[in-house]
Amino acid sequence: MTKALILVDVQNDFAPSGALPVPQGDEIIPIINQLLPCFDHVIATQDWHPQGHSSFASEHNKTPGECIELGGVTQVMWPDHCVQGTDGAAFIPGLNTGAIDYIVQKGTNPNVDSYSGFFDNQRIQATGLEDYLRQNGLTDVYIVGLATDYCVKFTALDAVELGFNTWVIQDACRGVDMTPGDVENALSEMQSAGCTFIQSSTFIQSSKVLN
Ligand code: VGL
Ligand code: ZN
Numbered sequence: 001m002t003k004a005l006i007l008v009d010v011q012n013d014f015a016p017s018g019a020l021p022v023p024q025g026d027e028i029i030p031i032i033n034q035l036l037p038c039f040d041h042v043i044a045t046q047d048w049h050p051q052g053h054s055s056f057a058s059e060h061n062k063t064p065g066e067c068i069e070l071g072g073v074t075q076v077m078w079p080d081h082c083v084q085g086t087d088g089a090a091f092i093p094g095l096n097t098g099a100i101d102y103i104v105q106k107g108t109n110p111n112v113d114s115y116s117g118f119f120d121n122q123r124i125q126a127t128g129l130e131d132y133l134r135q136n137g138l139t140d141v142y143i144v145g146l147a148t149d150y151c152v153k154f155t156a157l158d159a160v161e162l163g164f165n166t167w168v169i170q171d172a173c174r175g176v177d178m179t180p181g182d183v184e185n186a187l188s189e190m191q192s193a194g195c196t197f198i199q200s201s202t203f204i205q206s207s208k209v210l211n
Contacts, residue, residue: 004041004138006129006159007032008117008145008152008173010095013048013081013088017176020081022147022174029094031172031200036099038207041138043129044097045117047151048083048089048105055113056080065178065201071122075113076178082107104129116154118162140165142203143195148175149186160194170197 013019015026018203036042049055057064057077066077073145082089091097104115104127114120117129133141141164143156152173168190175183191197 001004002041002137003039003126003142004043004133004136005035005039006117006141006143006145006155007095007100008040008143008155009045009082009147010145011082011088012090012092013047015092017081018081019177020176022176025146025174026092027095028121028146028172029092032102033094033096034204035142035169035172035200036096038067038204039142041101041136043102043104043132044091044100045104045106045108045127045129045151045155046089046091047114048084049082049107050110052084052110053080053083053113054111055064055107055109060203069110072201073121075121084108091098102132103203104132109126116158116183117151118155118158121154125153133164137193138164140167141165142169142198144169144172146174147183149178150176153186153190156190156195157193166195167202167203168195168197169203171200 014022055078062077064077064079067074106127112120112122141159156168177183
């Protein structure tokens with residue numbers, strides 16, 4: 001059993017003061033920093049959109065939160081966020097980025113969104129995350145980050161589907177909850193799919209016993 005920690009979109013635009021704020025999104029930073037030493041392999045995803053990305057409401061004269069159809073899938077309209085190379089796309093300050101071994105950038109195709117760290121929403125392209133995990137013999141993935149009801153959820157669902165043992169460290173995630181209940185529903189979906197939930201304190205305690 002070889003485990004990897006996957007940090008999903010721990011980026012400024014998803015912090016409470018960011019362009020697409022996730023309430024209390026910054027609270028996970030110290031929790032993640034405590035988890036990092038428990039892992040030999042740490043991977044971070046970054047939402048990494050070109051300017052004028054098709055998920056941006058501003059491109060379609062829509063209001064954030066509205067939905068459109070895009071390439072055959074429903075697309076939520078978002079405020080402009082995580083534009084490549086901007087401060088909004090950078091990791092949230094305080095995160096121990098020195099512990100990150102591999103960065104996966106997603107959402108780079110201007111025409112397609114990508115919530116999952118593995119594939120874009122239309123499943124046109126893989127990001128390379130699966131290959132990286134397999135090449136390094138990583139069979140167990142522990143997922144943390146932002147946002148529980150979008151990128152964390154879709155990354156976790158794909159991980160299970162690809163056959164990885166998938167854990168979600170629940171207190172190290174925060175959600176958007178645009179419609180109240182979204183986070184609860186996301187947790188149920190992940191659980192039904194076969195993800196296991198764990199609290200950071202329990203995980204840290206058990207890795208101390210084992211090592
Ligand atoms: C995300 C909405 C749009 C996320 C990314 O990281 O959960 N959500 N882009
Ligand atoms: Zn995005």
